[in-house]
């Protein structure tokens with residue numbers, strides 16, 4: 001794991017890059033607020049357009065609406081969308097992790113029901129892992145589902161659920177049986193909740209950047225049908241941990257602050273001072289290296305390999321990079337107020353979002369623990 | 379890596395593991411040239427890896443330098459390999475330095491070199507000195523000889539197909555990722571053995587996290603170097619080298635600092651092997667352009683390319 005594969009993106013994926021750029025150039029109306037954080041733009045119309053293009057569920061089987069394309073193709077499409085600041089939040093989780101989860105563990109009926117609308121950019125999913133008393137220690141979830149006649153009854157609460165107020169479905173990690181002694185990993189299950197029809201109460205929580213992206217969800221005797229359990233009841237821990245590795249290595253883990261670099265380059269112009277040039281070069285050297293690393297992980301996914309440790313490496317480096325990128329530009333920014341305007345907007349937006357970078361998707365400390373395990377230290 | 383590279387890497391790894399020990403490294407720092415080690419390099423033909431008629435290319439050359447760096451091999455291998463590739467293979471060692479007036483400075487092992495090549499930053503023309511006169515002996519912070527030799531007016535001049543500076547910078551980066559890999563592996567090994575408070579250091583979360591961060595840096599540095607090597611035949615080569623040299627330098631700073639912390643006082647002793655690797659990684663940051671130098675080159679190019687083309691530059695091939 002100290003050595004990531006020496007992957008070069010295939011020609012076919014590079015050809016796709018030009019198509020994505022052309023598509024984005026044709027749809028400037030969706031790029032009104034340039035920001036490359038993957039959670040800030042929720043735009044169903046845009047997601048449907050991507051679906052029409054075949055750019056959602058790209059690696060999935062055609063039988064479920066997928067494109068049967070490589071992970072490299074998906075890598076290229078996602079990084080192009082993010083770098084342009086495209087509003088990808090609506091379909092993002094469904095495409096990145098809920099779909100692959102259902103594909104791997106879901107029942108045949110679930111795959112047929114949920115996957116095709118995801119690929120069309122019509123069905124959006126949220127992740128229901130965290131709870132008021134469950135953060136990093138995911139196995140401590142208390143939200144429970146009890147089997148009754150005709151389904152499962154859910155009680156408890158989820159929190160920090162990104163886009164639950166705008167999305168259609170939630171995949172909730174719940175306890176369906178008690179732990180066996182000290183083993184808390186047994187008795188956990190994943191259940192699909194229809195956020196619009198099942199009666200779960202969703203309340204947006206305002207974040208410090210002023211956005212209302214994440215939510216609290218309260219379940220009071222919420223009844224869902226039998227067939228909503230993803231795969232087998234009791235298999236939740238295995239499923240949720242496999243899902244997490246999809247979540248960690250993509251370009252959204254190092255591109256959140258990219259627009260700040262672009263505006264910094266615009267601000268300093270074609271004849272930068274030496275220290276300004278050095279800041280640009282430093283950022284670019286990290287960014288270009290992270291891209292290679294992320295593409296290496298895409299290659300491993302393509303080969304069906306286990307990627308949890310490698311994905312954690314990319315997220316660890318990428319999130320730190322996203323955090324210090326704005327800071328480096330701030331310290332090098334020239335004093336001229338007029339010249340600073342566009343950079344400052346991008347900088348301030350990103351700086352306000354930045355505390356979340358090393359929290360969402362597993363905190364920095366948890367990821368370092370994953371890497372340490374990969375190193376044989378624990 | 380292809381089959382041939384694998385063979386070179388495996389053979390060289392074994393050869394350097396057997397041939398480079400602490401005593402040899404210490405002796406080299408007092409100016410004793412490791413003759414036997416050099417003889418085994420010659421015997422295997424490794425001195426011509428990357429030369430036109432050797433059947434090997436730059437890919438093999440850089441893979442070999444990574445291995446050499448991992449053992450802190452105290453020979454001017456990068457110099458010798460490039461000199462042989464550019465000016466014809468000879469049986470002695472060569473040194474490469476920078477032209478400064480009527481001298482060539484910072485020549486590794488100039489004192490024993492049978493040939494010295496001078497490079498001029500920004501120029502593809504090199505000067506070749508076949509009869510070497512050493513004017514002054516010196517060393518970098520790793521105790522590697524860095525000498526000043528005379529540049530006679532009638533020195534041969536050769537025009538290369540490309541500016542040699544990026545190739546040499548990448549050589550130091552390749553040596554560095556080898557050294558950093560060794561530093562990390564040593565720190566991992568030590569953390570697993572050393573006990574305090576009744577447990578090995580590897581049980582402490584602070585130590586685990588430090589090693590995780592070091593591992594991430596080493597992985598990034600290594601990926602950056604191979605990306606640059608893979609780009610050498612494209613018109614982006616110089617930019618990719620800039621990325622690699624700058625990124626590796628940053629990794630070196632972080633990894634060496636953190637690894638020394640894991641080792642405690644023992645790693646600070648002269649008797650310990652660690653400093654042979656960390657001092658090299660520190661010293662090599664400065665040779666053929668440090669992080670700031672390459673960041674500025676890269677940043678200037680991007681600034682001239684323009685804000686709306688940053689992304690197409692970053693994704694270019």
Ligand SMILES: Cc1cc2nc3c(=O)[nH]c(=O)nc-3n(C[C@H](O)[C@H](O)[C@H](O)COP(=O)(O)OP(=O)(O)OC[C@H]3O[C@@H](n4cnc5c(N)ncnc54)[C@H](O)[C@@H]3O)c2cc1C
Pocket residue numbers: 126127128129130131134135136137159160161162163214356359360361362363364365366
């Ligand atoms: C913007 C945003 C969006 C999110 N979206 C979602 C979502 O859609 N769905 C969802 O389920 N969750 C979501 N989360 C929640 C996220 O997964 C959690 O924030 C994360 O898992 C950490 O949990 P916590 O916030 O409760 O912090 P805690 O787990 O309480 O941790 C607090 C601090 O202690 C550290 N810590 C905890 N345990 C250890 C340990 N063993 N060793 C060392 N340090 C430790 C942590 O690293 C952290 O620094 C989101 C979070 C954010 C910020």
